[in-house]
Amino acid sequence: MIHQQWVLTAAHVAEAIKSLPHKVQCGNVTRNVERVFIHPDYKENGRKDIALLKLSAPITEIKPVPIYTKDNEAKQIATLVGHYITGNGKTGPDRKLKRELRGATNQIESTNENWLSFTFDSPDSKAVTDLEGVSGPGDSGAPAYITVKGKLFVVGISSRSRDTNGDGIEPAYGDEDLYTRVSLYKKWIKKTIRLN
Numbered sequence: 001m002i003h004q005q006w007v008l009t010a011a012h013v014a015e016a017i018k019s020l021p022h023k024v025q026c027g028n029v030t031r032n033v034e035r036v037f038i039h040p041d042y043k044e045n046g047r048k049d050i051a052l053l054k055l056s057a058p059i060t061e062i063k064p065v066p067i068y069t070k071d072n073e074a075k076q077i078a079t080l081v082g083h084y085i086t087g088n089g090k091t092g093p094d095r096k097l098k099r100e101l102r103g104a105t106n107q108i109e110s111t112n113e114n115w116l117s118f119t120f121d122s123p124d125s126k127a128v129t130d131l132e133g134v135s136g137p138g139d140s141g142a143p144a145y146i147t148v149k150g151k152l153f154v155v156g157i158s159s160r161s162r163d164t165n166g167d168g169i170e171p172a173y174g175d176e177d178l179y180t181r182v183s184l185y186k187k188w189i190k191k192t193i194r195l196n
Helices: 011-016 182-195
Strands: 006-009 023-026 029-038 051-055 077-082 086-088 092-094 102-111 115-119 143-148 151-162 176-181
Touching: 006 011, 006 151, 006 182, 011 029, 011 051, 051 182, 077 115, 077 151, 102 176, 115 151, 151 182, 176 182
Parallel strands: none
Antiparallel strands: 006 051, 023 029, 029 051, 077 102, 077 143, 086 092, 102 115, 115 176, 143 151, 151 176
């Protein structure tokens, strides 16, 4: 939730809920989705995989988290949040485990004109973080946060992963996780909220 009446997510998630009615839960508060705004240049290959959901009424019980607008995301430590399938980097997702809210940390490996890239580092890697992880199957649209001078910002939106190490297990140690780089869409986000 980046505004009292707006939720940021992935375009490929928003496409699946374009047929209203649909509900969003933020904490213990539930709201109907009033409108879905998919980035006009979204491509099915994942480019510009970002969307906004306008809620039927503001949520005042929860403080929104602003988007990050600077372009210095690389090498920062992000907190990734998800709630769907979990697992580990050796055997991959375990679809039998309980689906519950969880978090992990990871360093933003690199940035480009579309993505924030994370590598799922193994415990013996020099780059591993204390709570190393990546998003799992079903976590598309989930946020990545960074903290700057004690303030939390949304820096990315979970979009896809790549079986970089070629073992056929996703996600596994060595794989790449790609998040839509939110800072690139600050003008579109601001304009969409202002005009709607």
